[in-house]
């Protein structure tokens with residue numbers, strides 16, 4: 287079978303038999319006019335007619351023949367466009383050229399009708415590829431407001447548009463990371479493109495023990511027994527083997543020299559509760575050493591708590607990086623792209639806390655931090671939990687994400703989160 291026939295069949299499958307409307311319609315148009323389109327944008331003013339296929343929007347938004355022919359049928363086709371080796375590259379490049387212009391509105395660059403199409407196009411591609419250049423374009427030219435008609439046609443509500451309503455940081459930032467990462471722990475997703483929540487998402491041991499530490503800070507008592515109370519309330523949260531033995535092996539407990547990342551995953555309340563960096567380090571040590579009294583176990587907890595505390599103080603990321611590197615000896619001069627290809631499941635503090643901090647350092651907002659954390663693979667729920675705790679302190683969190691995550695939690699957990707937030711605010 288010839289390649290063109292295979293493509294035609296594939297096209298029929300994907301576009302309901304509408305074989306004329308597959309991506310080849312764009313490729314041809316790009317061959318003819320992409321270069322001049324790019325030149326015009328770089329010069330600051332669109333001169334000729336190419337909007338429909340250079341910045342395509344959903345079919346049905348425009349009424350002309352071209353709008354119909356080059357209209358994108360839905361999220362699946364937009365994703366294919368973006369993944370196409372020519373079309374995706376071009377779209378990113380020319381969007382980047384739009385972003386590089388200074389001092390001109392979208393109307394001045396594109397004309398008022400095409401400025402509307404540009405907004406629809408950026409909205410569509412931000413939905414399939416969040417927090418990329420398309421979001422930057424919406425931010426730069428439209429005050430971060432997406433095209434509502436595009437969202438409505440995709441069945442998305444404005445409420446779900448991250449970046450509109452932001453709530454202040456708190457331990458729920460870590461809990462969200464746990465819930466989002468939960469379904470990827472044993473089935474890694476090495477990409478930032480996934481649904482944050484699904485019916486398979488759940489809270490795990492990271493959430494339960496985070497709340498135990500919050501409960502201990504709030505109400506005092508021996509941490510060992512507070513952790514045991516929470517463990518008995520939620521015995522099937524996915525505890526590691528050694529920790530499970532400690533938790534359910536009777537009330538007489540001794541630390542077992544662990545350097546697993548359990549100390550990092552439960553430490554976020556210490557970073558939020560502390561009034562000074564020293565206090566954050568001290569509380570982190572106390573929260574770790576009931577089980578994780580190995581130096582690496584304590585270090586992991588302290589590094590995450592310190593990052594949270596510093597992020598709360600609006601410390602620049604570079605300073606946070608320097609402090610953590612110098613104090614704990616972690617190598618934070620690596621990128622997620624460098625880590626991802628060879629990163630293996632690693633439950634140790636030293637093999638996952640630095641990676642969680644790097645995901646935060648590289649992020650641009652709360653959602654992108656969580657996505658980067660999951661994209662590394664490995665112990666996804668715990669890495670995303672640690673990253674999420676820091677990112678929430680730095681950026682706050684989109685209200686819709688918090689709302690959606692809360693729906694996974696029983697009332698007693700929600701109540702404790704609220705009480706703990708209030709106590710931190712009052713300190």
Ligand SMILES: [Mg+2]
Nearest residue numbers: 490491492667
């Ligand atoms: Mg877990």
